[in-house]
Amino acid sequence: MVFDGFTLKDLLGTWNATIGLNWSMDRFRKAGERIFDLNKLLNLHYGKMNADDLVFPQGLMEPKPDGVCAGIIPEGYEKAIDDYYKVRGWDNKGTLQRKLAELGFDNLLRKRATA
Secondary structure, three states: OOEEEEEEHHHHHHHHHHHHHOOOOOHHHHHHHHHHHHHHHHHHHHOOHHHHHHHOOOOOOOOOOOOOEEEEOOOHHHHHHHHHHHHHHHOOOOOOOOHHHHHHOOOHHHHHHHO
C-alpha cells in the first residue's frame, strides 16, 4: 500500500517514533484491522447494512454521454462487495460476528445480545 510514495512501512516507522513504541508490522496491521472492524460494527449498530454499501454517489451509475466510457454503466459492484466482505472475514450480509471474536471483541457481541 502506497500513499504518494509514503509506504505502510514508513507509516509504521512514523507511528513508532511519534508514540515511542516498537510495534511490528503485524501488530500495526492488526490494530488497523480492529479499528476498521469496530467502525463496521458501529455502522451495523446504527442500522447500516449490506444494501447501504451498494449506494453510490449520484451520477456514478449513469452512462457517460461521451469519451471512452460513453454509454457504459459500471457493472459488477455486488460481486466486488461480496468479494471484499470475504477478504475482510465478514459474511455476505456485511456482518462480522466471527471476525469480532477473532479480533478479541466477542465481549461486544455478548453486550449487544443482552442489550
